[in-house]
Amino acid sequence: MTEGSATRTGHPTVVVDDLHIKYKTFASGKAASGTRALLQRQRGIRVVHAVKGMTFVAHEGESIGVIGHNGSGKSSLMRAIAGLQSPASGSVFASSQPALLGVNAALLGDLSGSKNVILGSLALGNSRAQADAVYQDIVDFSGLEEFIDLPMKTYSSGMAARLRFSIAVSRDHQILLVDEALAVGDKEFRAKSEARIRELREQAGTVFLVSHSMRSILDTCSRVLWIDHGNLKMDGDPQEVVDAYQASKN
Numbered sequence: 001m002t003e004g005s006a007t008r009t010g011h012p013t014v015v016v017d018d019l020h021i022k023y024k025t026f027a028s029g030k031a032a033s034g035t036r037a038l039l040q041r042q043r044g045i046r047v048v049h050a051v052k053g054m055t056f057v058a059h060e061g062e063s064i065g066v067i068g069h070n071g072s073g074k075s076s077l078m079r080a081i082a083g084l085q086s087p088a089s090g091s092v093f094a095s096s097q098p099a100l101l102g103v104n105a106a107l108l109g110d111l112s113g114s115k116n117v118i119l120g121s122l123a124l125g126n127s128r129a130q131a132d133a134v135y136q137d138i139v140d141f142s143g144l145e146e147f148i149d150l151p152m153k154t155y156s157s158g159m160a161a162r163l164r165f166s167i168a169v170s171r172d173h174q175i176l177l178v179d180e181a182l183a184v185g186d187k188e189f190r191a192k193s194e195a196r197i198r199e200l201r202e203q204a205g206t207v208f209l210v211s212h213s214m215r216s217i218l219d220t221c222s223r224v225l226w227i228d229h230g231n232l233k234m235d236g237d238p239q240e241v242v243d244a245y246q247a248s249k250n
């Protein structure tokens with residue numbers, strides 16, 4: 001493991017200490033219900049060890065890219081940092097409640113885009129008056145004004161992701177976790193998103209960005225974590241880590 005060359009003078013915001021995450025699943029794919037079912041299916045239980053002892057410290061002002069193959073444990077790590085996934089062992093400390101923005105973040109399909117903007121804004125901790133005050137900025141950032149009265153379920157996945165991203169970045173977060181949101185927008189929206197991430201980072205926040213787009217990672221991040229089969233394979237300078245990751249695929 002290598003340490004990055006980026007200066008890390010800010011205060012620690014996230015400490016991940018020997019984190020392990022395990023999922024129990026059933027080979028049949030069925031969820032357990034009741035003790036008898038559990039006993040009967042005991043043999044079919046599979047434990048997936050998704051994160052295998054990760055340790056690192058994130059600081060104020062860092063924008064940290066998280067890269068790795070499908071299923072390597074990136075989203076599991078983000079959920080654990082956000083407090084949505086309990087560790088099998090080890091721990092995560094965060095200096096304030098992290099906001100997780102994922103492609104699966106829950107907005108309500110039956111409600112219009114505009115209602116979801118208000119709900120999402122309230123969910124980020126804004127008061128109703130604050131939510132009303134930032135409403136137009138969110139809609140403008142999303143570029144979805146003409147669709148804003150339509151139910152969210154009529155949006156394409158790219159449009160929905162744009163709206164989620166716009167809601168999440170409308171508020172300054174000390175710790176923002178972005179899971180793949182940048183991959184979905186078009187070029188113009190991506191550029192705007194990346195600029196906003198840099199801005200959040202400059203406001204002494206810490207941003208984690210999970211992405212399969214090495215271009216987004218290199219344009220936005222000051223440090224990169226490479227996750228491989230649940231292990232932190234490399235932690236350091238973006239170009240060095242991305243080069244090593246890409247070399248491993250050849």
Ligand SMILES: Nc1ncnc2c1ncn2[C@@H]1O[C@H](COP(=O)(O)OP(=O)(O)OP(=O)(O)O)[C@@H](O)[C@H]1O
Pocket residue numbers: 023024025048049050068069070071072073074075076077
């Ligand atoms: N709820 C779950 N139940 C069972 N197994 C899970 C669950 N969530 C994730 N896993 C498994 O844990 C491992 C890590 O998954 P995770 O989603 O964290 O990977 P990832 O690196 O984010 O993948 P991707 O790049 O494809 O999004 C995978 O083997 C996955 O199948």
